[in-house]
Amino acid sequence: MSEPVTVPLAEIVADVLPADVPEAVIGEVIAELLLAESPRVLADDPVEAVAALTELVEAATRQVFAPDPLADPVAALTHPTLPPEPADPVAAAAARAGVDIRPVDTHVDVAAAVSVLDGVFAPGAGHHFYPPSLLRNLLAAGAPVLLAWDGETPVGVVLALVGWTANGQPMVQSGPMAVLPTARGRGVSIALKLAQRAWAIERGVTEIRWTFDAMAAVNANLNLCRLGATVEAFLPGYEGLRDAASPIPLPYDRLLVAWHLTGTPAGPADGDAEPVWAVVSADGLPVLDPTWTLAPAALVALPADISALRRDDPAAASAWQHAVGGVLQEALASGWRAGWDPVGAYRLTAPDR
Template sequence: MSDVEGAIAQARDAATAAGVAVRPLTLEECGTAAALLAGLWGVPPVGLPVLVALHHTGHYVAGAFVGADLVGVCVGIVSPGDVGLHSHVTGVLPELAGHGVGAAIKLHQRAWCLERGIETIRWTFDPLVAGNAWFNFGRLGVTLERYVVDFYGETRGGTRPELGRDRVLVAWDLTRARGPVAVSGEELPLLLAADADGRPQVRTAPPDVPEAAIAVPRHIERIREEDPELRLAWRVALRETLTAALADGWRVTGFSRDGRYLLARDS
């Protein structure tokens, strides 16, 4: 079985396990897709005219369906300079979160890319969201390329207002897909952790240690709603700690299920 055939089979199996069908959208379905994304984000991450233009020019515009109902959307832009794909947005209806729909979509995207000779997908995500970090590092095996402060600028509208829109840019090597990796950072010294009141506490790693970790809240979405000031404190602390660590030669090697970025530094 070729790599492409294997990727197609893996995507098909993931979709079956999640109870969905994942496929490219038709032009007529773009309106439903744009409405679904607008409902999830409040401020549409991609409007209908742009979605139609991307569909028309052969970029990745796909959806997950339960029967005839669209339940998830993913949009990617082919980047000719490095023959890669920038995955702009992936959204799944909240009631299907945790059912494997996101994994099914990403594996379909991987197969779509490999069929076209594309071997790398890049995207950004909020490094404060532990669930996304685990999915990206633990499930897919991405590599962190850089931390970007206020990647999308500031926003005050929509149903999901942000206090700092920092993102990390990650790359997914499609030639080495892997399954979930069970890792724990419990034994590692922490560069950032929560104190007894749940507030971020920046720490200094012992000298000459080759590995360390950065802990983030398990449910930053809840903090966003209940205590915006605390969320901002975590945003600033993670921004300062992670950017300093990367500048000092640390690299992210994974993310644990208990909410820790795992770091290593070459001796």
């Protein structure tokens, strides 16, 4: 017969009890649990015994502080209650990002929004990216302009206009979104977009649209994967040329996406289809496989940092933009669906696949 556990039960329970929960409070519940679970708890292996007792103490703590005093403690152990989803996802996202999302209202708010936009899109330019007068006109027209505050410091902003879809339904056309570099990586963009979504839903709007740089991997991941927007079209040269005076001016190619706020949109990609690489990186340059159109799915690589590439190697940036833009434009015009793959590339799925 195996030797019983030599560590006193009281010492084991004391070691695993939460520091702020008195032993006497949950002692009776632990005793009830031990009656039901003693064959598993009194194991030959002291390590297993401690692990089992830890589960029992946690289950007992849940039972004592459960809203239902008649709940079954053994069921609480075997089927622990999951924490409820936050009632307000906007507040939860803002809390995770460490910001407070508020609509732009006063002249101080307008100045704060202008400062964030200038800091992201026109640093050192000597002029405003969006002049205060334009923002005030947007506000006068009822447009949602939302600011993210970190304490007393504005760190993010998103603009939008209210309009109508082709069939006359109200929609929100989201404009520039800016987050200062010091606040990136915290989820401020997610919090701003969820606040924008809540604003739209409260007013009966079911669709938000916007465009983003088709070459920006970070933006593609945010919009297509984390937010779940749907790619509608590829728009070559949508905003003209960037650096038009440079030897290699690059067009502002954009992807138009729609964020459907009701229902569950179909996934943009077929997870079972084996993709081929339509565009892949080789020595920092794109390599195109023209046979991608014959595959059920295709992956389109992007450079890791297109902004740095445009600044440091415009010729390479131009090559990437030509290759990626050509594939996206052909695919979307032919009815392919576009999403974002976890490998860090666009994933294209052929029609009727």
